[in-house]
Amino acid sequence: MASDISEASPSTAELKLQFAPFSSALEAGFWHELTQKKLNDYRLDESPKCIKGYYYNGDPLGLPTRLTLEYSAFDVDGSTPARCCPALGTLYNTNTLDAFKTTDKKALLEKEAKEIWDAIQSGAALKDPSILCRFILLTFADLKKYNFYYWFCFPALCFKEAITLVRPPSVLDQVFSAKQIAALQDAYDGLCIKTGATAVPYFLIKYTDESVQMAVLGDWETFFSDTKKVTVGVYDPCTLSQHPGWPLRNLLMLVANQWGSKLDTVEVLCFRDRTLQGSRSIQQSVIFHVKLPELPNNSACPKSVGWEKNPKGAMGPRMVNLSECMDPKRLAESSVDLNLKLMRWRLVPSLDLDKVINTKCLLLGAGTLGCNVARTLMGWGVRHITFVDNAKISYSNPVRQPLYEFEDCLGGGKSKAMAAVDRLTKIFPGVNAEGYNMSIPMPGHPVNFSQTTLSQAQRDVEQLEKLIAEHDVVFLLMDTRESRWLPTVIAASKRKLVVNAALGFDTFVVMRHGLKKPPNTQSISTEPDSSPSCSSASSSSSTPAGAAPAVPGSSLFSNIPGHKLGCYFCNDVVAPGDSTRDRTLDQQCTVSRPGLAMIAGALAVEMMVSILQHSEGGYAVASSSDDRMNEPPTSLGLVPHQIRGFLSRFDNVLPASLAFDKCTACSPIVLDHYEREGFSFLSKVFNSSHSFLEDLTGLTLLHQETQAAEKLMFV
Amino acid sequence: MASDISEASPSTAELKLQFAPFSSALEAGFWHELTQKKLNDYRLDESPKCIKGYYYNGDPLGLPTRLTLEYSAFDVDGSTPARCCPALGTLYNTNTLDAFKTTDKKALLEKEAKEIWDAIQSGAALKDPSILCRFILLTFADLKKYNFYYWFCFPALCFKEAITLVRPPSVLDQVFSAKQIAALQDAYDGLCIKTGATAVPYFLIKYTDESVQMAVLGDWETFFSDTKKVTVGVYDPCTLSQHPGWPLRNLLMLVANQWGSKLDTVEVLCFRDRTLQGSRSIQQSVIFHVKLPELPNNSACPKSVGWEKNPKGAMGPRMVNLSECMDPKRLAESSVDLNLKLMRWRLVPSLDLDKVINTKCLLLGAGTLGCNVARTLMGWGVRHITFVDNAKISYSNPVRQPLYEFEDCLGGGKSKAMAAVDRLTKIFPGVNAEGYNMSIPMPGHPVNFSQTTLSQAQRDVEQLEKLIAEHDVVFLLMDTRESRWLPTVIAASKRKLVVNAALGFDTFVVMRHGLKKPPNTQSISTEPDSSPSCSSASSSSSTPAGAAPAVPGSSLFSNIPGHKLGCYFCNDVVAPGDSTRDRTLDQQCTVSRPGLAMIAGALAVEMMVSILQHSEGGYAVASSSDDRMNEPPTSLGLVPHQIRGFLSRFDNVLPASLAFDKCTACSPIVLDHYEREGFSFLSKVFNSSHSFLEDLTGLTLLHQETQAAEKLMFV
Ligand SMILES: [Zn+2]
Ligand SMILES: [Zn+2]
Structure with missing residues (x-):
């Protein structure tokens, strides 16, 4: 029988029509549902059952011709996925492996073929042509070991001669x-x-x-x-x-x-x-x-073919062991996967989903932004999500922080980091989430009250360093500016991609920090753009060769490569700890327009995903508003440095700015001190007023020069 | 004593300094926590307790000088809200009303005043000046009736003469x-x-x-x-x-x-x-x-004042009955309210919050968009939310539909409309949410298979009509274009504000439908812009006087008043039921970029809120992208007709377009037929192919004329 199945090999004899056979595609959900039916419904009943699959005519070139059966297969009257074609079939589920093996497959096929032939002859197939596309499924479910044996058949009537x-x-x-x-x-x-x-x-x-x-x-x-x-x-x-x-x-x-x-x-x-x-x-x-x-003139049923070959190419049954994925949790995983794959198959074939799914994300802050970022990451299939927060859930949180509920507020409120982990697990049991209920030390917030507070700060720093080292992307989602300083320094030193989001009342900024070149290349790259990972994309950079930018990042520069982009602090001419600047952006998080955090959180993740799709990742040249009309650099679109949003105008702009050589967070002198002195340097920053960082980076000198220049100008 | 408290009345004697007294502001949370303390901790202990309140120096003119105590008052070491100043106090909670009444208030005040005076004299107040701003709170909690008696005192030492x-x-x-x-x-x-x-x-x-x-x-x-x-x-x-x-x-x-x-x-x-x-x-x-x-030269403690007057202006205690709001649910309500009020007090004093909070919202669709819209509405304090959906929750939903969890998928999946209601209640027990697990009949989807299906369709239509009549704003959040037709017609007829959102893979549209003039004004307004509600705003309208727009809405027109704006179907030149057009926007909802629904859902609500803040509501002239540089028409900003978003470019544009006089949903002829014939007209639409609506509106004729014109052009 096997030899009769026409293969889809291109051109054996040019003039014979040959057909590409179906490949059966059985989702884990199908076996889960069959198990349920067998246990609760069929029991020892071996009589044939009607089931339903579907196929799709919009797959991109290269995918096999699949007939899919999922958990909905037993609901014959249920709906079919949009634009897919339903196919009805007959299920023969045997009680024993022996019965499965000894079932007369030839007879089953001939019975089905006869029905098709009768429907053709009677005219019934004209009225309901779906009979022309039926299938048979023979199964045996070994529910002790979760071994499922099956053999598919797609009956086709054959002409005596070739078409x-x-x-x-x-x-x-x-x-x-x-x-x-x-x-x-x-x-x-x-x-x-x-x-x-x-x-x-x-x-x-x-x-x-x-x-x-x-x-x-x-x-x-x-x-x-x-x-x-x-x-x-x-x-x-x-x-x-x-x-x-x-x-x-x-x-x-x-x-x-x-x-x-x-x-x-x-x-x-x-x-x-x-x-x-x-x-x-x-x-x-x-x-x-x-x-x-x-x-032929007689009305005898023609010969028929249709049993599917097994993966070895031979006529024979297939077997699958699902002992690891028969619980509903695994089912949820495969559904989520399928949904993401649909996005790739139907819309963006070049999408590298694995790169997204396997990204380990560290979320510093589990408030309005953190909750929304986590939800969007889940939508993208990201499995590894870690929260850091030291706050408890208060009664006003759940309506704006979509991982918490009223019950989480009772008894003084659960820890946000811990409750966020619980919620993610409830949403999707396959997630790998962790929570850390801890504080992030801040510049200008002394930790040297006692030996206890000092040791605690040191432990917090070490924990944060460890967490940043273990993750691929660090999200800064806190509600104060000062708390962003330490992770900015650590992540810059460890060359981790940082995505930063901050809210005002009706404005937000979502940005990626510049990603410094790897330490080894940096020491030898005194020439501009000598790093191989950037040279191609930044060839048209207009940055003066070798010259460090002397003014706070300006958006006049275009085509800034990722390693030259600024961080959250680069545009500031005062050190963190002084909360005068950006106060409105950071400190009024709880009085933002409620939609703002959802928008900024979603954009932060979408921007991360776009960056991950770029071959150079965080080193990619920043897209600006002007690039909106150009060919996008990734299959998902632009990879900006910053998205600044204005909700009152429903507008976003995409500025890009250079790293500032006197930046209090990412400048070489700060990173150098941090890398050489570690906690002893950090504790000086925590315990001192903001002038410490300003003196170190030369900002103080800059202020003085500016004042002198101003005086000169107004003499 | 009362006469000694200086009042804040302007200028009695110009040269005497007078002080505005504190008003005590006790949140429900304070009484809730006091009840817990009394029941579990203090019991019959009447000894003084240390508590903490706070005051704020950034309130807008007109608010009284408040000292606030909330549930956190008992956590003296806890944090103080950002930029607020803590004030420590002593709580005297008595066991009986009699003890409350007979407590020697003069002695309490003098004791506190003495401590302040001693601290001043010893120099302790120099080192810790917080002692200068202390308070006393005398309480009795009647926990049977939830009557709380209290009297506040803010001790102040007095000079013998005036300052x-x-x-x-x-x-x-x-x-x-x-x-x-x-x-x-x-x-x-x-x-x-x-x-x-x-x-x-x-x-x-x-x-x-x-x-x-x-x-x-x-x-x-x-x-x-x-x-x-x-x-x-x-x-x-x-x-x-x-x-x-x-x-x-x-x-x-x-x-x-x-x-x-x-x-x-x-x-x-x-x-x-x-x-x-x-x-x-x-x-x-x-x-x-x-x-x-x-x-005076002696060191005797000066006279002191400070007991607060009651609401009648007399010296005496206050009483509050909290029998209705002592459960944590009420507490959550007051917290959410407070959070919204902060937005008004600190940022947008002209914000009409009640208008937002009291808006009854009908959400047609409880999928990705519906879930995100509901969450944003909750953030804005909207209390009345109704869901309509006929789908069940599947395993792939929870990671993208933020009202559902894994457990909701088990056993075939809960009804989305019902589960959404359950979740809202879990988030915020004060919400008034309802769910309807029902289908919305669609053009070109026949309902006349049997008497049963026809009656069901009629009941569905009646239910939908009732729901739309009972709500203020109708959100169209379904995943097919056809299902938007019926609610568009009903809402247009009932003059309800419609906010519509639809997703593509990485694009979305969020729009308000044009809001027809009230039926009575429409019949007499043959002149353009005669409606008083629009004349002022639309005076510069460039629409030709009296001429109905003959072409599908064009964004060339600016300053279009709300009653002339198009609906979702106005730009289409084919009737719904034919899913050729906009297929990509509606039918691929499940394969959108995950962040898209969050952004579109949030924008749909923010746009609604902005429209509600406009004095003309849905009749407001549409803002366009060009208006971004102008003075915004509301305290929250622009009120566009449409927001079209492009995630790959992180860009939004704000087109505005006119209602189309041959629109298959909102044109006068369709509304007229619907209003005169009701279900018998609708069932014709459901049962017929799309040509029925096209014939009715004259679209068919338009097609023929266009074709004839094309032929003529290419002769
Ligand atoms: Zn920097
Ligand atoms: Zn219309």
């Missing part, structure tokens, strides 16, 4: 004008609406240069006035350009049986309907012109 | 230059950091034209070189321009006691630090020049 191609296959847009293609698409959508189906598997087509008409199979006699030229259509799950998928086989048998003697040749449209990056195209549909062999 | 003003008070910016003001602000912030406090209650000041220096009270001797001119500062919670608040009283007593003989006059800065709409100002701080009376 010949009158001419080579053509892609639709080689044959149809743009106008005809648009009309064809219109006509198909109309047919779906008329029949109330998500997809029509088989249909009739009539067209002129001006218009395209479509009808269901049953309307053949009234639809085609002459049979010189007859076009039939099939919703085709195959992605190969030279071959149709399996569903066409039984349609051609029906056509031959019903009208074979009247037809000269038959034109076949394999309708493929792809939507990629938001734009729909049916252009890659394929047209075949075939001559059908004559059927 | 005289040397000259009239001045507002800071009448006396200080901008440079001095900036330096003053800087110096104060520096002092806060140095002392590690959220606010410094009392301080010393020295200034020149060029600089301002500050020090704590204890540094007096080293700080002031001569005492000819001495300036002291007080963190002043009063908002009146002619009077200082209460905290200054004991400071002046300290100054007189410590240095009285050396001082000629004292300059007092009442430091007031207001942040309004994101910009901080200390300019309204007030400067007084006072001459202090001499103190």
Whole structure:
């Protein structure tokens, strides 16, 4: 039987039509549901059951022609996913492995083939052509070991001779004008609406240069006035350009049986309907012109084929062990994965999902921003999320901080970091979340009251250093400016990507910090842009060669490579600890417009994902507002330095600014002191007034020079 | 005693300094916590307890000088809200009403006054001036009826004679230059950091034209070189321009006691630090020049005053009954309210919060968009939220739909509408949420299979009509275009504000539908803009007078008044039911970038809130991208017609377009048929192909004319 299944190998004999067989795709959900049915419903009942799968005609080239069964397969009256075509099947679930092995597969196939043939002969298949695309599934569920044995069959009636191609296959847009293609698409959508189906598997087509008409199979006699030229259509799950998928086989048998003697040749449209990056195209549909062999005069059922080969290419059953993923938690995981894969398959084939999913994210702050960032990360499938916060949940939090509920506020309130972890686990048990209820020491906030406070600060610093080292991306989501200083320094030193978000009342900033070159390259790169990871992208940089920028980052510069971008403190000319500046942006978080944190949190994650898709990651040249009209640098779009949002105007701008050589957080002198002296340097910063950092970086001198210059100017 | 409390009435005798007394502000949370303490901790213990309140020096003019106690009052070592000044107090909680009444209030006050006086004399008050601003709270908690009796006292030591003003008070910016003001602000912030406090209650000041220096009270001797001119500062919670608040009283007593003989006059800065709409100002701080009376030579404690008057203006206790709000749920409500009020008090004094909070919102769709819209509405304090959805929660939903958790997916999944209601209640028990698990009939989706399906459709329509009538704003948040048609028609007919949001893969649209004029005005308004509600705003409208727009809405028109704006279907030249158009925007909701729904959901609510703040509501002229540089029409900013967002570019544009007179949803002919024929018209739409609506509105004719015109052009 195996030898009869036509393979999708390109061109063995040019003139024979060959069909790409279905591959069965059984989601873990299907086996979970089968287990439930077996335990609660079927028990020892081995009688055949009706089940439902579906296939899709919009996959990108290269994916196999899949027939998918998921947990919904047992709900035959349930809905089918949008734009997918349902296929009904018969499930034979045996009670023993022996019964599975000894089941007469030939008889099962012939029984099903006979039903199809009878429906063709009686005309029933004309009225309901879905019978032409049925399947058989033979299973045995070993529920002790969670071994599932199965064998799929997609019955196809065979002509005695080969179906010949009158001419080579053509892609639709080689044959149809743009106008005809648009009309064809219109006509198909109309047919779906008329029949109330998500997809029509088989249909009739009539067209002129001006218009395209479509009808269901049953309307053949009234639809085609002459049979010189007859076009039939099939919703085709195959992605190969030279071959149709399996569903066409039984349609051609029906056509031959019903009208074979009247037809000269038959034109076949394999309708493929792809939507990629938001734009729909049916252009890659394929047209075949075939001559059908004559059927014998007797009405005996033709020979049939259809049992699926196993992964080794031999005729035989398959087995899957699901002992690790039979609980609903695993089910949730595979559903979330499937959803993300759909995004890739249908919209952005070049998307590197693994890069996103495997990113370890450290969220400093579990308030309004932290909650929203965590939720968006979950949506992207990120599995490793760690929270740091020292606050407790208060009664006004849950309506704005979407990981907390009223109950979390009782009894003085749970720790935010811990409650956030609990919630993530409740949302998606597969997440790997951790919480740290700890403070982040801040400049100008002395820690030297006693030996106890000093040791505590040292432990906090060490913990934070360890956490930053263990993660890939650090999100700064606190509600004070000062608390961002220490993680900015540590992450800059460890070359970790930092994504920073801060809120005003109706404005926000979301930014990535500049990512310093690796320490080894930095020491030797006295020439500008000598780092190989940046040279290609920053070739057009307008930064003066070798000159460190002498003024606070300016957005006049374009094409700034990632390693030259500023941090959150680069634009400030005073050290953190003095809360005069940016006070409105940081300290009024609780009185922001409620939508603001959702927008900023979502943008922070989306910006991170876009950066991860860039081949240079955090070293990528910053996109600016001006780049909005240019070809985007990643499959997801721009990779800006900053997004500054203005809710009152519903506007965002994308400034980019250079690192400031006197920055109190990321300048070489600060990093150098931190790397050489460690906590003894940090504790000086914590315990001193802001002038300490300003003296160190030369900001004090700059102030004095500026004042002197001002005096000079106004003499 | 009462007669001794100086009142804040403006100018009785111009030369006497009078102080605005504190008003006690006890949040429900305070009484809740007191109840817990009494029940679990104090029991019959009547000994005095230390508690903590706080006051704020940034309230807008008109608010009383409040000393606030909330549930945190019992956690004396806990944190104080940002920029507020803590005040310690002594709680005397009696076991009986009789004990409350017979407590010797004079003795309590004198005891406290004596402690203050002793601290002044010993110099302890110099080291820790917080003793100068203490309070007494006498309470009795009747926990059977939840009656709370209380009397507040803010002890102040009195001079024998009046304190005289040397000259009239001045507002800071009448006396200080901008440079001095900036330096003053800087110096104060520096002092806060140095002392590690959220606010410094009392301080010393020295200034020149060029600089301002500050020090704590204890540094007096080293700080002031001569005492000819001495300036002291007080963190002043009063908002009146002619009077200082209460905290200054004991400071002046300290100054007189410590240095009285050396001082000629004292300059007092009442430091007031207001942040309004994101910009901080200390300019309204007030400067007084006072001459202090001499103190008697003996060290006897001066007379003291301080018991608060009751609401009738008499000396006596107050009582509050909290039987309705003693459970934690009420506590959550008052916390959420307080948070919103802070937004108004500190940032947007003209914000009409009640208008927002009392808006009844109907959410059609409880998926990604519905969940995010509901969360943002909760953040704004909206209490009445109703969901309509017919879907069940599947395993892939919780990571993207922030009202659901893994558990909601088990056993086939809960109804989204119902689960959303449960979740809102868990987040905020005070919400008034309802869910309807029902379908919305759609054009081109026949309902006439049987009498049962037809009756069901009729019931669904009636239910939807009822729901729309009962709500103020209708959110369209479904994932198909067709399902938006019926609510668009009903809401247009009922003149309800519609906010519509739809997602593509990385693009979205958020829009308000045009709000038709009320039916009675419409019949008589054949002249353009005769409606009084629109005439003022739309006077510069460039729409041709009286001419209905003949082409689908164009964004070339500016200043379109709300009643002329288009709906979701106005830009379409085919009827809903044909899902060719906008397919990518509606049908791929599940494969949107995860952050997109959060952004669009948040913007939909923020746009609604902005519209509600406009005096003309949904009739307001639409703001466009060009208006971003103009004076915004509301305190919250623009009121656009549409926000179209592009996540790949992090960009939003604000197109505005006119209603289309052949629109298949909001045109007069459709509304007229709906209003006259009701369900019999609707069922025709549901059961027919899209040509029915196109024929009705004249779209078919338009198509034919366009085709004829095209033919003519290409002859
Ligand atoms: Zn920096
Ligand atoms: Zn319309």
